[in-house]
Amino acid sequence: MNHFHYRNGVLHAEDVPVAEIAAAVGTPFYCYSSATLERHYRVFESAVPKNTLIAYAVKANGNLSVIKTLAALGAGADIVSAGELKRALAGGVPAAKIVFSGVGKKRSEIAAALDAGIFQFNVEGEYELDLLNEVALSKGVRAKFALRVNPDVDAKTHAKISTGKAENKFGVGWSRVRGAYAHAATLPGLEAVGVAAHIGSQITELEPFRQTFAKLVGLVSTLRADGHKISRIDFGGGLGVPYRQDGPLPPDPASYGAVVREALGGLDAQLVLEPGRLIVANAGILVAEVISVKKGDEKEFIILDAGMNDLIRPAMYDAWHDIVPVREPGSVQRRVYDVVGPVCESADLFARDRELPPLSAGDLVAILTAGAYGAVQGSSYNARPLAPEVLVKGRQFAVTRPRQTVDEMIAQERWPDWLL
Numbered sequence: 322m323n324h325f326h327y328r329n330g331v332l333h334a335e336d337v338p339v340a341e342i343a344a345a346v347g348t349p350f351y352c353y354s355s356a357t358l359e360r361h362y363r364v365f366e367s368a369v370p371k372n373t374l375i376a377y378a379v380k381a382n383g384n385l386s387v388i389k390t391l392a393a394l395g396a397g398a399d400i401v402s403a404g405e406l407k408r409a410l411a412g413g414v415p416a417a418k419i420v421f422s423g424v425g426k427k428r429s430e431i432a433a434a435l436d437a438g439i440f441q442f443n444v445e446g447e448y449e450l451d452l453l454n455e456v457a458l459s460k461g462v463r464a465k466f467a468l469r470v471n472p473d474v475d476a477k478t479h480a481k482i483s484t485g486k487a488e489n490k491f492g493v494g495w496s497r498v499r500g501a502y503a504h505a506a507t508l509p510g511l512e513a514v515g516v517a518a519h520i521g522s523q524i525t526e527l528e529p530f531r532q533t534f535a536k537l538v539g540l541v542s543t544l545r546a547d548g549h550k551i552s553r554i555d556f557g558g559g560l561g562v563p564y565r566q567d568g569p570l571p572p573d574p575a576s577y578g579a580v581v582r583e584a585l586g587g588l589d590a591q592l593v594l595e596p597g598r599l600i601v602a603n604a605g606i607l608v609a610e611v612i613s614v615k616k617g618d619e620k621e622f623i624i625l626d627a628g629m630n631d632l633i634r635p636a637m638y639d640a641w642h643d644i645v646p647v648r649e650p651g652s653v654q655r656r657v658y659d660v661v662g663p664v665c666e667s668a669d670l671f672a673r674d675r676e677l678p679p680l681s682a683g684d685l686v687a688i689l690t691a692g693a694y695g696a697v698q699g700s701s702y703n704a705r706p707l708a709p710e711v712l713v714k715g716r717q718f719a720v721t722r723p724r725q726t727v728d729e730m731i732a733q734e735r736w737p738d739w740l741l
């Protein structure tokens with residue numbers, strides 16, 4: 322469910338014609354809907370147990386206005402760097418609702434999070450227990466942590482976004498978990514408060530969640546019997562979203578919530594969840610202009626002014642994104658195109674052999690479900706400035722991040738003495 326719809330023959334973001342934004346900011350640009358963000362957050366919140374800390378995974382979309390919109394609804398944040406810590410705080414997330422995940426935390430990042438007074442660290446390995454202990458002691462505090470465990474569960478998603486198998490770099494191997502908590506208990510700068518796992522992203526079956534949650538709940542009992550005061554359980558994020566209007570629907574938040582409740586049973590522990598994609602993916606589109614329609618010997622190409630530097634998901638994960646024209650097509654004969662960008666890579670391809678209404682130079686298109694892992698994974702490859710981000714609310718829209726300029730890119734560099 323989202324708020325990008327045709328009205329009077331043109332695509333609207335809530336009550337704003339998308340073409341009006343394009344005329345004001347140029348293309349390409351990301352456009353987010355406040356109403357969709359709010360709806361997704363509320364639907365998720367009502368599907369999971371009351372008093373769950375919903376730590377929105379900032380990595381999915383770190384735009385400050387997106388974070389602030391969610392923070393106003395009560396969201397916490399799941400962060401993976403000092404940069405995301407700053408963003409979450411700047412977006413108005415209270416430190417007491419911030420969970421610090423991430424497989425390679427540096428001393429300086431741990432220090433910044435301790436200074437801020439975050440909710441908990443999700444520790445990814447034995448070495449990190451020692452480091453966290455050391456930094457906490459140097460500040461005269463005790464750091465609350467959950468161990469992120471690797472449950473060795475197959476999330477049945479794309480290999481590049483699967484994180485819970487024993488072969489993945491994430492979490493502490495299942496056989497080492499009790500030993501790690503026992504070690505932590507000897508470290509005076511640490512306070513074990515929870516257990517955590519996150520098995521991957523764009524997960525479209527409930528079974529991997531069921532298996533993981535059961536393992537974590539069992540682990541809480543084991544650790545309590547070992548004498549640890551475990552009061553929190555973090556099930557991670559990962560619930561998938563529909564990328565295709567004509568495809569099968571992934572489980573909805575209500576069914577996911579039922580699996581969560583069933584797994585928890587009567588467990589007395591504070592639940593933490595870390596959804597990212599589910600909240601933001603369908604709240605965002607990437608709008609681009611057709612530069613040209615080019616006939617090859619075998620194919621017809623639509624060349625957009627957005628490229629893989631703006632949205633890398635198709636190139637990186639073979640991801641499908643629906644693409645629609647901004648002007649409603651009506652019942653015309655469709656054609657088969659490869660939709661590509663202007664970047665000098667064959668991987669700069671948004672859709673292969675895609676049926677679309679006939680398009681021509683100057684037409685606008687929207688690449689859908691681009692709110693998660695879109696702008697955040699953007700780059701300025703080919704010296705292409707980062708695309709702007711626009712937030713819509715009702716009939717209003719605002720450029721929340723202006724288009725980067727080439728002059729800004731150049732101004733960031735320095736000449737070495739010998740080239741002056």
Ligand code: LLP
Binds near residue numbers: 634
């Ligand atoms: N928690 C942790 C520790 C994570 O690593 C992630 C995502 C999340 C929560 C949020 O997962 P979500 O609910 O969004 O599935 N760039 C890839 C996705 C990478 C996901 C990384 N971790 C993509 O575009 O598909």
